[in-house]
Amino acid sequence: MNATRPCLDIRSLSTVLPNGARVLRSVSLSVQPSEVRALVGESGAGKTMIGKAVLGVLPLSVRIVEGDMLLEGEDLGRLQPKARRTLIGARTALIPQDPLTALNPSRRIGPQMTDRLVRILGWSGQRADLRIRQLLDEVQIRDPDRVLKCYPHELSGGMRQRVLIAAAFAAEPRLIVADEPTTALDVTVQKQILRLIAQLQREHGTAILFVTHDLGVVAKISQKVSVLYAGKVVEEAETAALFAAPQHPYTRALMAATPRYTDPFASLKPVDEAVLAGLASEIAAADQAWKRSHG
Amino acid sequence: MDEARNSRSRISRRGSSRHGSGARLWLAGGWLLLALLAAIFAPLVAPQDPLAQDLMFERLPPFWMSGSEPGFWLGTDSLGRDLLSRLIFGARIAFIVAFAAALAACLVGSTLGLISGYFGGWADRIISRIVDVWMAFPPVLFAILLVAVLGTGLSSVIIAIAVIDWTRFCRVIRAESMGQARMDYVENARIAGYGRIGIMLREVLPNVVPSIMALLSLEMGIAVIVEAILSFVNLSISTDDPTWGGIIAEGRLSIHQAWWVLVFPLVTLILTVLSFSQFGEGLKARFDPVLR
Numbered sequence: 001m002n003a004t005r006p007c008l009d010i011r012s013l014s015t016v017l018p019n020g021a022r023v024l025r026s027v028s029l030s031v032q033p034s035e036v037r038a039l040v041g042e043s044g045a046g047k048t049m050i051g052k053a054v055l056g057v058l059p060l061s062v063r064i065v066e067g068d069m070l071l072e073g074e075d076l077g078r079l080q081p082k083a084r085r086t087l088i089g090a091r092t093a094l095i096p097q098d099p100l101t102a103l104n105p106s107r108r109i110g111p112q113m114t115d116r117l118v119r120i121l122g123w124s125g126q127r128a129d130l131r132i133r134q135l136l137d138e139v140q141i142r143d144p145d146r147v148l149k150c151y152p153h154e155l156s157g158g159m160r161q162r163v164l165i166a167a168a169f170a171a172e173p174r175l176i177v178a179d180e181p182t183t184a185l186d187v188t189v190q191k192q193i194l195r196l197i198a199q200l201q202r203e204h205g206t207a208i209l210f211v212t213h214d215l216g217v218v219a220k221i222s223q224k225v226s227v228l229y230a231g232k233v234v235e236e237a238e239t240a241a242l243f244a245a246p247q248h249p250y251t252r253a254l255m256a257a258t259p260r261y262t263d264p265f266a267s268l269k270p271v272d273e274a275v276l277a278g279l280a281s282e283i284a285a286a287d288q289a290w291k292r293s294h295g
Numbered sequence: 296m297d298e299a300r301n302s303r304s305r306i307s308r309r310g311s312s313r314h315g316s317g318a319r320l321w322l323a324g325g326w327l328l329l330a331l332l333a334a335i336f337a338p339l340v341a342p343q344d345p346l347a348q349d350l351m352f353e354r355l356p357p358f359w360m361s362g363s364e365p366g367f368w369l370g371t372d373s374l375g376r377d378l379l380s381r382l383i384f385g386a387r388i389a390f391i392v393a394f395a396a397a398l399a400a401c402l403v404g405s406t407l408g409l410i411s412g413y414f415g416g417w418a419d420r421i422i423s424r425i426v427d428v429w430m431a432f433p434p435v436l437f438a439i440l441l442v443a444v445l446g447t448g449l450s451s452v453i454i455a456i457a458v459i460d461w462t463r464f465c466r467v468i469r470a471e472s473m474g475q476a477r478m479d480y481v482e483n484a485r486i487a488g489y490g491r492i493g494i495m496l497r498e499v500l501p502n503v504v505p506s507i508m509a510l511l512s513l514e515m516g517i518a519v520i521v522e523a524i525l526s527f528v529n530l531s532i533s534t535d536d537p538t539w540g541g542i543i544a545e546g547r548l549s550i551h552q553a554w555w556v557l558v559f560p561l562v563t564l565i566l567t568v569l570s571f572s573q574f575g576e577g578l579k580a581r582f583d584p585v586l587r
Contacts, residue, residue, distance in 0.1 A: 057482045060416070089488030102479035106501040112480075116487035 005073050006030040007175050007207040013067030025232040025286055034205040038218040041228030047211045051177040056088050089120040093168035095178040099160035103152035110148035113167045135166035139196055158189040169200050175207045215258050227251050230283050249275045320577030323570035334386035342366055343377035345384040345537050350375050354553040372556045373549045381537040382563055388538045392452055392522040393515040399457035401511050404464025412472030413495045426462045434459050438521055442530045449532050456518050464510055471503045505583040512575025516568035523564055539564050
């Protein structure tokens, strides 16, 4: 395996809505093999859209107008739709935000998990079943027989998320997009799930693009961080370096807006007006430049 | 705390719905089964020939009233034909129309609804506009017009009902599959490499089947009514075979002398239609994995 080749390489990706508004503004981002890259930003910053673009499930109304996405060196834009589906299906997986809607309510857990092993990797049903049981064991589900026969609504939120994590790692993907995987869970379960993802990531050596708005989660799990504002990467750094010395004023403002256990009653500061004005002009300048170069 | 409250309410709802749907399902199913068996074995079950006229026996009252004759349990009409036998033979037409018309409407409507809801875009726009236009026609007048054009007969009645009522399926199934298509599991299936049609059939369809079942049963009831309306205005099947709507029409003429000729077919009709709709609801409550 070529160590210098990134697992995922996004080069100046831009998307627009039907009304012409740019949602992603020339986003560049790369994830090295076995690396956890966090993607933070507020709601609407485009974090999830980057994940969806990589997985090829953008809504039909969103159009990619610029940029390349390379998955292990293969340019996704140049592949035929069918080949792209197969490649994405074999090398990536998603750990979704809402574990309830991510499982089909009218199908049992078992077939839903083995489905893609059989379909994409062409495994026999028996082999897929063994593999799934192995993964359920890794996510600490002790009664696989019962769980595999359950319908999704018969499991708790935490259990469903474990099932989805197991399913994501089962096909040994190179890259997993984790789209706020702990947001819909309560705090105690969040911690277990986060630890589980980190542990499986280490054991399997999978690269993860970890989308979140929670800086606490970023600090726990990632090696590198991209901070996103209004579809633009405003800062990119090693996690430790970012927390030690945030460079961009928006990053500093985000950190000031995060509650601390040491001083929970300190009032939180909303992002400063001046910072927002600075960001607005930065983005306007970027849009100007983009317009000039794209007619 | 929240979690506990949720699970408690889920359990109690589950319990009550199971009880409610149980009684409903059995009562409605029982009546339908009875009527269906009577229809299938009509020649064996019916006490008299439904077409045999006997002017000596005209307007006999039902069995508990004075002046009734043994063997004519629900009395006779103004031509002396046995009412019970006519109702039993009328059930044949009613059930044939109910099953055939509802199935045809279901097949067309659900297919278009599924496509429209799942694919969206121009397919949805075209199908939805057609449905809008279709629903602007008053249904009964539309049915009468259709039968007038197609000519009377069993198959025209079935076609007319299917042609009118597919929109009911289309609307509901469109809305349901639209909701399902937005769910994350559909996205997951796409990431896992499934094609759009495969996802529609494997992932979305199973989730709308409970609604299809409930609608199908409801539609059977509606088909029975529409067939009765068409018979009432003499536009259903043209032979002498008795139909519920036809009997009601005859009963209307002699209501002052023989109320039973009007009341018994009406009661039969109402019970059957009610049973169909309740049976559908009960089925849905029982087989929907989320409600269960």
